[in-house]
Amino acid sequence: IRSSIPILCSVEGVIRNIEPVGRYFLAHARRKLNNHSFSEDERIQAEANAKQLEVIQDEDFEEETPELLSRDPKDWKVDDPRIQKFKQEEKAAKEAKKKEKEDAIKNAKEAAQRAAEEERLKKEQAEAEAKLKTHNYFYPPDESPPLDVIDMQLSELDFLFEKLSLEDLQNVRKQLDSTQDRHGAKQILVKEASGLVSSGVLSADSFKYFKSDKLSTSLTTAPAPAANGPAATTNVWAAAQQAQLERALQAYPPSWKGEGDRWDKIAEAVENKTKKECKLRVK
Numbered sequence: 001i002r003s004s005i006p007i008l009c010s011v012e013g014v015i016r017n018i019e020p021v022g023r024y025f026l027a028h029a030r031r032k033l034n035n036h037s038f039s040e041d042e043r044i045q046a047e048a049n050a051k052q053l054e055v056i057q058d059e060d061f062e063e064e065t066p067e068l069l070s071r072d073p074k075d076w077k078v079d080d081p082r083i084q085k086f087k088q089e090e091k092a093a094k095e096a097k098k099k100e101k102e103d104a105i106k107n108a109k110e111a112a113q114r115a116a117e118e119e120r121l122k123k124e125q126a127e128a129e130a131k132l133k134t135h136n137y138f139y140p141p142d143e144s145p146p147l148d149v150i151d152m153q154l155s156e157l158d159f160l161f162e163k164l165s166l167e168d169l170q171n172v173r174k175q176l177d178s179t180q181d182r183h184g185a186k187q188i189l190v191k192e193a194s195g196l197v198s199s200g201v202l203s204a205d206s207f208k209y210f211k212s213d214k215l216s217t218s219l220t221t222a223p224a225p226a227a228n229g230p231a232a233t234t235n236v237w238a239a240a241q242q243a244q245l246e247r248a249l250q251a252y253p254p255s256w257k258g259e260g261d262r263w264d265k266i267a268e269a270v271e272n273k274t275k276k277e278c279k280l281r282v283k
Contacts, residue, residue: 120166125157125161128172135182153209159207160189160210163201168192168243175188193210196238197212241270248266
C-alpha cells in the first residue's frame, strides 16, 4: 500500500523526499536493509547483471565444431525448418490468391454469358410477342380482341417460351417473321406447344388457346402402348426436333459409310421420333 508519509533520504548533505514506490525507492530500501553505500550497491548490482548476462550468453552458445566451421554461413537459410515452413506457407498463400483470382474471373465470365443469353432470350420473346400484336392477336383486322384473350395468349406465350432454348426460340421467331398470315402464325405457336406436350415436357392441359385439337384427340383416343412396346408418336414436329433432324442429316449424309444404318443413326439423334417418321419428314 502506498504511504502518504514521505521518506527522507540524505545524500551528500541534501535531504530529499522519496515516495515509497518505483525503482528509486527499491534501491533506497535495498541499501538500508543491507547497510550499503551508494558505491557498494552499484558495484553489487553491476556484478549481478554481469552474471545474468553470462547465463544468457551460455544458453545461446553453440559449440564451434570443425563441421560447423566448414559450412557455408548461407546454408542456415536452406536448412532452417522455420524458414522452409515460412516459404511453404507463403507459396500456398500465393497459390490460393491466384486461384481465387482465376475463380473470380471465371465466375464473372460465366455471369456475363448468362446475362447476355438472358438478354437475347428477352429480345427474342419481345419480338415474338410483337408478332401477336401485328396479327391482331389472330383476330380479323376489323375486330378488337377481348382483353382476357390477349392476357391468355401472352401468358401462354411466356409459359411456352420458358421451355424453349435460345436456338429454338430464334427458330420460332424466324418462322413468325416469314409468314404474313395470322392463321399460319398461330399454327406455328400451336405446333411448338404440341411438340412440348407430345415430348412430355408439358401436359396436354397446359395450353388452352394454343392447344392442338388433333393432338388432344390423339392423346384421348389412341390406345395405350404395350408395357414393353415403343411409346406413341405424333406427326407434330417441334422446332427442337426439326433442328435435331437437320443436324443429323448433316452428320449422316447419303455418302456416309459408317457402321450401321444411316436412318437408324438419324432417328437416334431426333427426340421422340422413329426412323419412319424421319424418312417421311425428309421425303
